[in-house]
Amino acid sequence: MNFTTQKRVRFHHCDPAGIVFYPQFYVLLHEVQEDFLAHIGYPEHEMIAGGHGVPIADMKTEFLGMCRHGDLLTVTLALTRIGGASLGMHYEIQASAQAGQAQGAIKLRSHGVVVYSDIPHGKPVRIPDGLRQALLPYLQTTPQTP
Amino acid sequence: MNFTTQKRVRFHHCDPAGIVFYPQFYVLLHEVQEDFLAHIGYPEHEMIAGGHGVPIADMKTEFLGMCRHGDLLTVTLALTRIGGASLGMHYEIQASAQAGQAQGAIKLRSHGVVVYSDIPHGKPVRIPDGLRQALLPYLQTTPQTP
Amino acid sequence: MNFTTQKRVRFHHCDPAGIVFYPQFYVLLHEVQEDFLAHIGYPEHEMIAGGHGVPIADMKTEFLGMCRHGDLLTVTLALTRIGGASLGMHYEIQASAQAGQAQGAIKLRSHGVVVYSDIPHGKPVRIPDGLRQALLPYLQTTPQTP
Amino acid sequence: MNFTTQKRVRFHHCDPAGIVFYPQFYVLLHEVQEDFLAHIGYPEHEMIAGGHGVPIADMKTEFLGMCRHGDLLTVTLALTRIGGASLGMHYEIQASAQAGQAQGAIKLRSHGVVVYSDIPHGKPVRIPDGLRQALLPYLQTTPQTP
Numbered sequence: 210m211n212f213t214t215q216k217r218v219r220f221h222h223c224d225p226a227g228i229v230f231y232p233q234f235y236v237l238l239h240e241v242q243e244d245f246l247a248h249i250g251y252p253e254h255e256m257i258a259g260g261h262g263v264p265i266a267d268m269k270t271e272f273l274g275m276c277r278h279g280d281l282l283t284v285t286l287a288l289t290r291i292g293g294a295s296l297g298m299h300y301e302i303q304a305s306a307q308a309g310q311a312q313g314a315i316k317l318r319s320h321g322v323v324v325y326s327d328i329p330h331g332k333p334v335r336i337p338d339g340l341r342q343a344l345l346p347y348l349q350t351t352p353q354t355p
Numbered sequence: 356m357n358f359t360t361q362k363r364v365r366f367h368h369c370d371p372a373g374i375v376f377y378p379q380f381y382v383l384l385h386e387v388q389e390d391f392l393a394h395i396g397y398p399e400h401e402m403i404a405g406g407h408g409v410p411i412a413d414m415k416t417e418f419l420g421m422c423r424h425g426d427l428l429t430v431t432l433a434l435t436r437i438g439g440a441s442l443g444m445h446y447e448i449q450a451s452a453q454a455g456q457a458q459g460a461i462k463l464r465s466h467g468v469v470v471y472s473d474i475p476h477g478k479p480v481r482i483p484d485g486l487r488q489a490l491l492p493y494l495q496t497t498p499q500t501p
Numbered sequence: 502m503n504f505t506t507q508k509r510v511r512f513h514h515c516d517p518a519g520i521v522f523y524p525q526f527y528v529l530l531h532e533v534q535e536d537f538l539a540h541i542g543y544p545e546h547e548m549i550a551g552g553h554g555v556p557i558a559d560m561k562t563e564f565l566g567m568c569r570h571g572d573l574l575t576v577t578l579a580l581t582r583i584g585g586a587s588l589g590m591h592y593e594i595q596a597s598a599q600a601g602q603a604q605g606a607i608k609l610r611s612h613g614v615v616v617y618s619d620i621p622h623g624k625p626v627r628i629p630d631g632l633r634q635a636l637l638p639y640l641q642t643t644p645q646t647p
Numbered sequence: 648m649n650f651t652t653q654k655r656v657r658f659h660h661c662d663p664a665g666i667v668f669y670p671q672f673y674v675l676l677h678e679v680q681e682d683f684l685a686h687i688g689y690p691e692h693e694m695i696a697g698g699h700g701v702p703i704a705d706m707k708t709e710f711l712g713m714c715r716h717g718d719l720l721t722v723t724l725a726l727t728r729i730g731g732a733s734l735g736m737h738y739e740i741q742a743s744a745q746a747g748q749a750q751g752a753i754k755l756r757s758h759g760v761v762v763y764s765d766i767p768h769g770k771p772v773r774i775p776d777g778l779r780q781a782l783l784p785y786l787q788t789t790p791q792t793p
Contacts, residue, residue, distance in 0.1 A: 220535060220545055221528050221670070223663045225403055225716055226474045230659060231411045232385065235378035236513050243512060253512055254571030257371055265377045269415045275477050278663055279546030328372045331421050366681060366691055367524070367674050369517045371570055376513060382659050389658060399658055400717030424517055425692030517695055518766045523703045524673035531670065549663055557669045561707045567769050620664045623713050 210346045211287045212245045218280040228275040234317055235268075238300050241284045242323075249343040263323040264331060266295065270319040274304070281305045282316065288347045294325045294333035296344070356492045357433045358391045364426040374421040380463055381414075384446050387430045388469075395489040409469040410477060412441065416465040420450070427451045428462065434493045440471045440479035442490070502638045503579045504537045510572040520567040526609055527560075530592050533576045534615075541635040555615040556623060558587065562611040566596070573597045574608065580639045586617045586625035588636070648784045649725045650683045656718040666713040672755055673706075676738050679722045680761075687781040701761040702769060704733065708757040712742070719743045720754065726785045732763045732771035734782070 216237050224230040242263070246253045256262060276282060283303045290297035298321045304313035325336045336344070362383050370376040388409070392399045402408060422428060429449045436443035444467045450459035471482045482490070508529050516522040534555070538545045548554060568574060575595045582589035590613045596605035617628045628636070654675050662668040680701070684691050694700060714720060721741045728735035736759045742751035763774045774782070 219532060220662060221531060221668060224658060225661045225663070225665045226408050226410070227663045228410070228475070228477070230385075231414070232378045232381035232659070235381060239376075239378065239513060240511055252571060254569070257512075257570065262372050264372070264374070264421065265418050267417055268377070271413055272411050275410065277546070278549065279544060329374070331374075365678060366516060366695075367522060367677060370512060371515045371517070371519045373517045378513070385659060386657060398717060400715070403658075403716065423692070424695065425690060518700050518702070520702070520767070520769070522677075523706070524670045524677065527670035527673060531668075554664050556664070556666070556713065557710050559709055560669070563705055564703050567702065621666070623666070 211285045212241075212248060212347060213283060213285045214241055214244050216240065216282045216284055218276050218278055218282065220278055223278045228277055231272060234270070234272075234276075234302070234319075237282075237284070237302075238319060238321070241286055241300065242298070245286055245347075249347075251340050251343060257328060260328055261334060262326055262328045263296070264326055265321055266324050267322040268319065269321075270317065272317055274314050274316040276302070276304065276316050283313070286347070287349050288344060289320065289349055291336070291341065291344055291348055293335050296323050296325070296336075297321075298323060299349070357431045358387075358394060358493060359429060359431045360387055360390050362386065362428045362430055364422050364424055364428065366424055369424045374423055377418060380416070380418075380422075380448070380465075383428075383430070383448075384465060384467070387432055387446065388444070391432055391493075395493075397486050397489060403474060406474055407480060408472055408474045409442070410472055411467055412470050413468040414465065415467075416463060418463055420460050420462040422448070422450070422462050429459070432493070433495050434490060435466065435495055437482070437487065437490055437494055439481050442469050442471070442482075443467075444469060445495070503577045504533075504540060504639060505575060505577045506533055506536050508532065508574045508576055510568050510570055510574065512570055515570045520569055523564060526562070526564070526568075526594070526611075529574075529576070529594075530611060530613070533578055533592065534590070537578050537639075541639075543632050543635060549620060552620055553626060554618055554620045555588070556618055557613055558616050559614040560611065561613075562609065564609055566606050566608040568594070568596065568608050575605070578639070579641050580636060581612065581641055583628070583633065583636055583640055585627050588615050588617070588628075589613075590615060591641070649723045650679075650686060650785060651721060651723045652679055652682050654678065654720050654722055656714050656716055656720065658716055661716045666715055669710060672708070672710075672714075672740070672757075675720075675722065675740075676757060676759070679724055679738065680736070683724055683785075687785075689778050689781060695766060698766055699772060700764055700766045701734070702764055703759055704762050705760040706757065707759075708755065710755055712752050712754040714740070714742070714754050721751070724785070725787050726782060727758065727787055728760075729774070729779065729782055729786055731773050734761050734763070734774075735759075736761060737787070 222229045222233040285301045300319040302317040306313045368375045368379040431447045446465040448463040452459045514521045514525040577593045592611040594609040598605045660667045660671040723739045738757040740755040744751045
């Protein structure tokens with residue numbers, strides 16, 4: 210199962226070239242991570258208040274097309290791996306379909322690894338069973354190669 | 356030859372866990388790109404005013420350690436490839452040496468590909484000769500694997 | 502009539518003190534301005550594509566209480582003045598009601614003046630009649646003193 | 648005595664209209680506050696590590712002219728009041744002088760009130776004597792009206 214949500218490209222995401230400034234894509238992907246964690250019942254602000262977080266260890270991103278102010282983007286998240294403390298997360302950003310298109314173009318593919326850790330020291334901690342169960346339905350059985 | 360500069364971790368780079376929010380590392384790397392282009396005589400704002408830019412196509416990053424508010428970081432940039440329109444850029448972020456250390460820990464390694472393009476349409480354009488000559492001294496002869 | 506919308510405090514809005522970093526409140530208020538302009542049929546990205554924008558001239562803000570990661574905020578916008586080219590905009594940010602409260606605390610009051618202008622030179626331009634008609638229902642007849 | 652520093656307008660400060668997105672001015676002013684506190688021997692990251700901070704209570708800003716990517720700005724900070732826990736801070740941003748000008752145009756004037764507070768609860772705390780002594784030379788004897 211994938212987690213899917215929509216994000217609007219905002220004025221503040223865009224640069225003097227009129228397109229999304231690439232670090233802002235990561236802000237959007239982090240918002241999607243927040244939306245996902247809230248959706249499965251583990252809101253990130255409660256996780257942090259409880260002394261844990263999911264800092265990033267690795268991120269590989271292909272930027273496949275420009276996105277502009279006002280664009281409506283569909284973002285899909287799937288898990289590629291649930292390890293002891295680490296999670297593989299695969300994101301795709303797809304533009305809305307234009308007239309005459311069956312579907313919108315893929316604008317970005319990103320594969321990240323985050324590590325469930327204590328805060329503020331950052332030591333990896335085994336993902337607790339409740340969270341693990343909530344994550345499991347989103348694990349790809351046939352992993353997508355990023 | 357490498358291009359090296361220093362960046363201070365600012366309050367606005369940091370998150371509720373007290374560490375650099377990872378998209379802010381990309382803002383810092385982009386600042387280093389700006390510093391580099393200005394240093395070799397091709398300031399990015401003049402490039403953009405002239406109808407060109409260097410949007411990103413690909414970025415792979417290893418986050419090797421947390422950085423905190425007030426940390427002084429040394430950022431090194433080297434070019435791994437100068438193509439027709441594309442540039443391979445290798446970044447390393449190193450912390451300041453602590454007492455008893457010969458040198459500071461590497462906190463981040465990142466390898467990006469940017470494409471010299473027209474603005475706002477984003478079509479790749481051959482890197483002009485003057486810019487190419489200015490970039491050449493920073494090309495690694497023995498490429499570092501990111 | 503007021504324009505009202507809700508915004509969630511995101512991880513990326515918050516600082517090492519765990520509260521919204523104050524410049525991020527302005528990013529949120531600008532999002533509300535975007536939402537408002539889209540709601541009345543004048544999306545900001547179309548306005549900009551058409552060579553106009555609404556740069557800010559003046560902003561006075563009272564920060565009345567801290568907002569934290571995960572908080573759900575209700576933002577209200579009313580117009581205090583519709584001039585030739587300028588608009589007076591009054592914002593209030595209200596927290597969600599806590600247990601035992603009739604309503605949530607006001608966290609921020611802000612009064613801004615924006616100027617309908619050409620882009621990129623920034624000369625003020627008379628607000629066109631269509632936009633003026635669309636703005637009119639949101640003009641406070643009894644102006645609220647910010 | 649004033650505190651003066653220079654800031655370069657970066658690509659990431661600018662919006663699709665090619666000018667500084669106004670919330671980014673506040674990020675710059677906060678950087679100047681950080682620079683100032685470090686200059687007088689009270690770096691903000693040490694203040695926060697020690698359980699205190701200076702959250703903002705009030706901010707009034709006049710935006711007097713657009714600033715663009717690549718502009719070199721001179722920012723001046725003076726204190727208009729040193730209260731029990733609160734500080735009045737007056738900022739001015741001045742552009743570099745252009746050919747034929749004696750001095751650059753003032754682009755922004757801002758007057759803020761920050762409150763020395765405990766972190767994370769945000770209760771005002773009396774400014775300690777050492778910090779008070781370090782602030783005193785920057786207090787305007789003839790207060791500038793913002």
